[in-house]
Amino acid sequence: MTKTIPPANPFDLMLHASEGRLTGGLSPASAALAYLDWALHLANAPGKRSEILRAALARQMALAGYLSALAVDHTKEGAAPITPRPEDHRFDDPAWQQWPFAAYAQSFLATEQLWDELTKGIAGVSRHHLDLVNFGVRQWLDMMSPSNFLATNPEIIARTHETGGQNLVTGARHFFEDLMRETEGKPPEGAEQFRPGHEVAVTPGQVVYRNELIELIQYTPTTDKVHPEPILIVPAWIMKYYILDLSPKNSMVRYLVQQGHTVFMISWINPDEEERDFSLQTYVEKGVLAALDAVQAIVPGPKVHAVGYCIGGTLLSLAAALLGKTGQDRLASLTLFAAQIDFTEAGEILLFVDDSQVAFLKDMMAERGYLDAGEMAGAFEMLRANDLIWSRIVHDYLMGERRPLNDLMxxxxxxxxxxxxxHSQYLQKLFLDNDFSEGRFELGDVTVAPPDITTPIFAVGTEHDHVAPWHSVYKVTLLTDVDVTFLLTSGGHNAGIVSEPGHPRRHYRIGDHCANSSFVPPKKWFNGTPEHEGSWWPAWQAWLAKRSGKPGPLPQMGREEAGYPPLCPAPGEYVLQR
Structure with missing residues (x-):
């Protein structure tokens, strides 16, 4: 394997790595360029500033009248002039409508609206820069929300009176417990109740193949007969595979096995410095294609239903395009869960991907050979700071109440x-340059693109996805030349996929896009596609069964004579790596 040459100047590399530890992996230059671009254009737009000022003054007049009346008569009822965004639930409690807390909340919301107007619609500013400034301002405002402080949050004050301050004592204990766990690299409290192989990832099976990148798990059948076509699942390597095999009640693997499918799952190694030179081609060849070879050796004859989740789906799409381009007809179908093959509309995660940011991350990773998990987790948490950071601080440390962990958490x-x-290639070639969707991505000496995929596709998007927005996932209907069934489910990137039958408050839309038919824009598709109640899993399983043969004899667990003996029970060893 060719050794990757780090940046030429070791001093710059060391400097950027040190900066990255202070900034959480964010490039200072990227942020500075964005704010300079915004400030210069805003300064040169007096008309725009005057429009924003007039709107702000009108809000202040309405707010002054409302607060004056409320100050005189604390029992006065009336609609507040400024309402939070629909997804903002910080001020839902009725106590926020009482004096003086209504003043705190309304003043904050007015400030929030002002800054939102100041950081949107400024002509001449790069869209990426404007989005980055708007995002940065929101982070600061979210931090300063009156809901985050004891003296200005009526719910915390009431809780403190009720408990005689015990909530603050308990919250302080929670804080120091979490700080110690973070310092020692331990998982959050309660995670010990969800151990892979004990409480989660417990569907019976065997590891039937292992190389330096993957373990391949074959799951034990639970039916008398199975469909001849096996299912190979390629999860994202940014996460452990067992999101698809959580508790028995919500395990997708268990569900598929119970429906008469032979299921194989890739479990990725947790890379360290030794794996620094593993490339996207390594992940295709020693990941997807090596697993496919093993599956077809263990279950010889039929084609394979391939399933990919998140960036595992992107990787699987690359492999499927390579198979199509080289004339290898090995797949019966291709299923993509919340997976993108085009990144031009990848949502707010694009805030962390530009030329400056990618160069900065490359220098950080070059020093130690990998991107630390905490830096990635921090970026994703910032996308939903209210839900994942500040509400947790308020609930756990100020209210003194622990939210018990569930299996997904x-x-x-x-x-x-x-x-x-x-990761350098992923960010540069796929995310930043969009090489795959634009026909420039190379695997060895073969250039691949989405039209090279030759198998029917089932694509799943989720309505509230901050990682792979469904409009972006939906582009598979535009960029490929095969029949595509697109399904949009309620929920987010993870909870929308883990949507087992019987899960309450679930719905989905599903529609077919035939090869060579005209493109239907996503909004028109959404409005014209009826909503179905319940889990989407049975609809997908019916789609798989329709493209599978009649159930027949059970396969072997591994195939020793073909070089794939059972090595150890599921969940294997790689999933336990820290």
């Missing part, structure tokens, strides 16, 4: 690292 804390070479 515990899995989310079981993070992994990214090897230097692969």
């Amino acid at each position: 515990a899995w989310n804390a079981d993070v992994t690292r990214m090897p230097y070479q692969m």
Whole structure:
């Protein structure tokens, strides 16, 4: 394997790595350029500033009248002039409508609206820069919200009176417990109740193949007969595979096995400095293609239903395009869960991906050979700071109440690292340059693109996805030349996929896009596609069954004569790596 040459100047590399530890992996130059671009254009737009000022003054007049009346008569009822965004639930409690807390909340919301107007719609500013400034301002405002402080949050004050201050004592204990766990590199409290192989990832099976990148798990059948076509699942390596095999009640693997499918799962290694030079091509060849070879050796004859989740789906799409381009007809179908093959509309995660940011991250990773899991987790948390940071601080440390971990939360804390070479290529070639969707991505001496995929596709998007927005996932219907069934489910990037039958308050839309038919824009598709109640899993399983043969004899667990003997029970060893 060719050794990657780090940046030429070791002093710059060391400086950028040190800066990255202080900034959480964010490039100072990227932020500075964005704020300078915004400030210069705003300074040169007096008309725009006057419009914003007039709107702000009108809000202040309405707010002054409302607060004056409320100050005189604390029992006065009436609609507040400024309402939070629909997704903002910080001020839902009725106590926020009482004096003086209404003044705190309304003044904050007015300030929030002012800054939102100041950082949107400024002509001449790069869209990326404007989005970055707007995001940065929101981070500061979210931190300063009156809901985050004891003296200005009526719910915390009431709780303190009720408990005689015990909530603050308990909250302080929670804080120091979490600080110690973070310092010692331990998972959050309660995660010990969800151990892979004990409480989660317990579907019976065997590891039937292992190389330096993956373990391949084959799951034990639970039916008398199975469909001849096996299913190979390629999870994202940014996460442990067992999100698809959580508790028995919400395990997708268990569900598929119970429906008469033979299921194989890739479990990725948690890379360290030794794996720094693993590239995207390594992940295709020693990951997807090596697993596919093993599956077809263990279950010889039929084609394979391939399933990819998140960036595992992106990787699987690269492999499927390579198979199509080279004439290898090995896949019965391709299923993509919240996976993008085009990154021009990748949502707010694009805030952390530009030329400056990618160069900065490359220098950080080059020093130690990988991107630390905590830096990635921090970036994703910032996208939903109210839900994932500040509401937790208020609830755990000021209210003194612990939210008990569930299996999905515990899995989310079981993070992994990214090897230097692969993640650099992923950010540069796929995210930043969009090489795959634009026909420039090379795997060895073969250039691949989405039209090279030759198998029917089932694509799943989720309505509230901050990682892979469904409009971006939906582009698979535009960029490929095969039949695509697109399904949009309620929920977010993880909870929308873990949506087992019987899960309350779930719905989905599903529609077919035939090859060579005209493109239907996502908004028109959404409005014209009926909503179905319940889990989407049965609809997908019916789609798989329709493209599968009649159930027949059970396969072997591994195939020793083909070089794939059972090595150890599931969940294997790689998933336990820290």
